[in-house]
Amino acid sequence: MAATLPIIDLQELQQSSSSSGKLREACEHWGCFRLINHGVPVSLMSEMKKVVGELFDLPIPVKRRNVDVLSGSGYIALSSMNPLYEAFGLYDIGSTAAVHEFCDQLGASPHHRETILKYAEATHGVAMTVAAKMAESSGVLASDGAGLFEDWACQFRINKYHFRPETVGSAGVQIHTDSGFLTVLQEDETVGGLEVMDPSDSGYIPVDPVPGTFLMNLGDLATVWSNGKLRNVKHRVECKEAAVRISIATFMLGPPRYTVVEPPAAFVDGGRPRLYRPISYEEFRVMRQITDKQAGEALELLQGPAQPLSTKFDVNSLPADVLAQIQDID
Template sequence: MSTIQIPVIDFSAFLDPASSDDAKLETAQELDEACRSVGFFYLSNHGIDASMFAEMLSNAKEFFTTASSEEKDEIKVKPSGEGSGDDSRGYRIVERADAGYEALDFLRELDTEGPPYTKGLGRNQWPKTPANLQSVAEDYASRLVALGVAIMKAFALALGVSEDVFASRVDQSFWQLRMAAYPGVSGEVDSSKSGLYQHSDFGILTFLLTDEHKGSLKVLAPNGEDWMSADPIPGTLICNIGDMLSVWTDGIYKSTQHKVIHASKDMRVSIPFFFDPNWDARIEPVLGNADVKSKAEGVNYKDIFTGAIKYPY
């Protein structure tokens, strides 16, 4: 049985201008170790006020529980190439053989021609319920982009590479913000069919905010056999690295498999923020790892995104 725990990392040294170089290096090394060993970590003292977390969760819950079916239908995800659709933005019910959930997706908007739009390059469809959901979500997204860039600089410090190698490819992150609602369940739960299937994220870094439910998010332990619960810790963000950061570091950092098993009778609200590269970024191994021979020769982010399945997560 695995004894490794998901670490809690205090990120204040990278946000305080008065921090010493030694303090920044210590924090960077803690992040580095978490990414090498687990691929998940909790982030504390990240600069985002708890009141914003509460408002994000409250707005998501209000939308899923009070928005009418007509309003949800009005902003449902539409196919790319047809009118204002881009296959990516808006509301949908995610139905899978292994369970499902409701989702509301927003992505960074780029200056592109259209409509019609190609996949991912449309305009966000914001709900009317609640009225301040858009303003709060956009503020939240901008704060997480800044936080993501700061973390990438910390990675660069720990890895001994120029921070521009990372920062120049994520400073206009093609972020994706999801609000998700997992329905409550009754009776006995089939652990193989409740929530979200086992997967790794394909981008750079995921910031996860959830409500108070425990036992729902499961993370595969380094031994590849046991599952650890990544329960919410008040005031922190649950973070995990994605496949592209693993490519970027030539396998030194590990994108870890995880899944959702929601067993509560009450709805669970989850808000992942996918901090991905710039739309036009090319991601290539920059380190070279003698222990892990990478087969990756590099990828274009937009090719990975547009080549993904219709609903990529």
């Protein structure tokens, strides 16, 4: 019998501490879970998908206006090297000004802008609330983690997969882990393809779409932050049918640039010394890309006495073709 993902009720989690153990187990064992009763109206989720579809219908020259000063954001077009998906991106939906700039770039209508702003605020709130509950369920004291995630960037990425008959059976996205802390994913309601690793046997199980819910994935930074206690989930996207698949992802990345990530005291003691050296999210994301270690193996590079490249490493000094690839896709 196939394993099923844990289901976490956010409303219940906020009202009672009795659900904390279930959340902790999901984060430690699976590294992912289905989130229900999250407070984001289903009508807003549905409207956002409609808006996304209309944005992807814009002329290519307009879509190419979606650029950002930081890597991993901005429009990615279909190409011979990237024939299956295109994507829009925005570095931090926590910045209202940045969301307005995104809308300006694409000439968003007043309705599109209103929908995008509401959705960005809502999913940013979900990410922050769930991250705080993850910390609380793991024993991080308020004094140790108060305001911990408040200034962490939340990258916004909208993906459109163009699955064709000849691509059925192939990989839409290879096996990988997300580089950041936590991902809030709105899946396509009708077209599946996402698969996550089953921790019991290292096989992959399909994640069937469930309308009105979010899939929450923990990334590499959650493992670093928790000193190895929280699991980073490996996942992939398989082309199951010839159809268009749209996903909307909010990636909670990490603290501001060059701020190093270290585990709170709750995760370190005499019986559990530090597993990873301090590193900034910016450096870690670049390190993953230039070493081509995209499925969690980059964490091994943080073990032992090795020193980081530089806490002042400038990601924008990399070649443009490398910058275009430093991102998370689901």
